Amino acid sequence: MKKNMVLKLNLQFFAGSTLFELKQNMATIGQQLQKIEGELSAKAIDTTSTMDDLKALQSSKADLQMRFDVIKQQHDQMEAEQKAKFAAQQKADSLGFANEKDPKQKVVKAKAELIRATIRQQPVPLEAKAALGDRNDTGGEKLLPTTMTNELLMEPLVKNPLREISVFTNLMNLEVPKISFQLDDDDFIDDTETAKELKVTGDVVKFGRNKFKVFAPVSETVIRGTDVNLVQGVERALESGLAAKEKKVAFTKTPKAGEEHMSFYQTGATAIKRVSGADIYEAVVNALADLHEDYRENAKIVMNYADYTKVVKFLNNGNSTYFAAPPESVWGKSVKFVDAASEPIVGDFSYSHFNYDLDVLYERDKNVRTGIEDFVLTAYLDHQIKLKSAFRIAEVTTVQGA
Numbered sequence: 001m002k003k004n005m006v007l008k009l010n011l012q013f014f015a016g017s018t019l020f021e022l023k024q025n026m027a028t029i030g031q032q033l034q035k036i037e038g039e040l041s042a043k044a045i046d047t048t049s050t051m052d053d054l055k056a057l058q059s060s061k062a063d064l065q066m067r068f069d070v071i072k073q074q075h076d077q078m079e080a081e082q083k084a085k086f087a088a089q090q091k092a093d094s095l096g097f098a099n100e101k102d103p104k105q106k107v108v109k110a111k112a113e114l115i116r117a118t119i120r121q122q123p124v125p126l127e128a129k130a131a132l133g134d135r136n137d138t139g140g141e142k143l144l145p146t147t148m149t150n151e152l153l154m155e156p157l158v159k160n161p162l163r164e165i166s167v168f169t170n171l172m173n174l175e176v177p178k179i180s181f182q183l184d185d186d187d188f189i190d191d192t193e194t195a196k197e198l199k200v201t202g203d204v205v206k207f208g209r210n211k212f213k214v215f216a217p218v219s220e221t222v223i224r225g226t227d228v229n230l231v232q233g234v235e236r237a238l239e240s241g242l243a244a245k246e247k248k249v250a251f252t253k254t255p256k257a258g259e260e261h262m263s264f265y266q267t268g269a270t271a272i273k274r275v276s277g278a279d280i281y282e283a284v285v286n287a288l289a290d291l292h293e294d295y296r297e298n299a300k301i302v303m304n305y306a307d308y309t310k311v312v313k314f315l316n317n318g319n320s321t322y323f324a325a326p327p328e329s330v331w332g333k334s335v336k337f338v339d340a341a342s343e344p345i346v347g348d349f350s351y352s353h354f355n356y357d358l359d360v361l362y363e364r365d366k367n368v369r370t371g372i373e374d375f376v377l378t379a380y381l382d383h384q385i386k387l388k389s390a391f392r393i394a395e396v397t398t399v400q401g402a
Helices: 002-015 019-045 051-095 103-119 126-131 146-154 192-201 227-251 280-290 305-316
Strands: 167-169 175-177 204-206 210-218 274-277 300-303 335-337 345-347 352-366 373-385 391-396
Touching: 019 051, 103 126, 103 227, 103 352, 103 373, 210 227, 227 373, 274 280, 280 300, 280 305, 280 345, 280 391, 300 305, 305 335
Parallel strands: 167 352, 274 391, 300 335
Antiparallel strands: 175 204, 210 373, 300 345, 345 391, 352 373
């Protein structure tokens, strides 16, 4: 009874100790226990020692072992509690999900955690992936979660004007019909150019996968900074890169091999029809008139701002009427300005279709020369002009002898 009372008092004493104190007590009693075990072994082989001596040492060993077990139990319990508390606190500090009530701020914190984890080559916390709508259950692939993918592809901070008038999708192995409806009469298409085009190229468009990367440089200072600054900096860089790539493939006159079909200025047998005029204004007027009425109804004009100012100066002829008027008043059609459009493009841009195939991937890369980390986005893009006959390129021709 007395020994149990002592052990109970010791248990209560150890329960009020710190983890460090418990570790010290374990070490002290452990050393005493080893000493007693050594003495017990020595007495056991000493023929001069009595049984009372052995029993006394065995009793001391049992007492020390019981004390050691009590301390270890308290130590292990306290250590487990502290580890759990630390892990929970660390998660709460890094993500702020426990106290964050604003859904928008929660997404910002999740994005920041994803970027930091990627750059530091650490696993992305499950809470961050869940907040971003991650569909990847295994965690093995480096797939950008749904929320971030949609915002990067559909809501850029740096605008690509084509996103307002062209079609944008994010679908795998996409195939779409070139025209939205058919009739049982094969001759229902009034536009002869469209009918010829469908006969030559078929009535279905298959989208491919053209891989490209966007690099967002991030300094260690920014990584350690606020979530808002980190997310804004990285997203602005990635969105600018995506918008720049989209405009480049659509308006280049020197496309990369395999990307020729993505440009409005593609040459050759499948090129968009060109309509000329004595000046830019007349060329656009003629291009609109040359379109079939099915396309003219929804037609828009994409041109660079420098060409538009030339038109305004010509139309003003000494007054400032058109400088104050909206661009739509010049041709009666909506105008989008893209500096990369070297020649005005007129047509129904619902037949301009951008598709991002597969999920956007993310990874990191380090510039060893500067020490700056890169958050890298890999995407697969294709731009298909579903019907070339829905567009015209307005070009200026100079009459010889004029």
